[in-house]
Amino acid sequence: MSTPVAVVLAVLGVLLGAAAVVAGGADDSPGLQGIGVLLAAGGVALLVRAVRRRRAARRPGRPADAP
Numbered sequence: 001m002s003t004p005v006a007v008v009l010a011v012l013g014v015l016l017g018a019a020a021v022v023a024g025g026a027d028d029s030p031g032l033q034g035i036g037v038l039l040a041a042g043g044v045a046l047l048v049r050a051v052r053r054r055r056a057a058r059r060p061g062r063p064a065d066a067p
Contacts (some may be wrong), residue, residue, distance in 0.1 A: 006050035013043025 017040025024032030 003050050003054045004018070006046055010047035011052060012045045013046065014040050015043075017043060 007058055008024025017036045017038070020039060021033050022036075024030065024034075
């Protein structure tokens with residue numbers, strides 16, 4: 001997945017997760033809040049991964065997939 005697409009998906013995931021947490025809190029639904037937290041955490045992880053790959057690609061002599 002290209003970096004701009006990953007960033008957009010990550011931001012959407014975080015926003016949707018936050019909305020699910022708020023909606024779950026208003027409806028007193030712990031399951032919806034849990035799904036929202038997991039979705040937001042996944043979005044943050046995807047965002048961090050995309051940023052790290054982009055920075056690694058800028059470094060000369062280092063492949064983008066190197067650990």
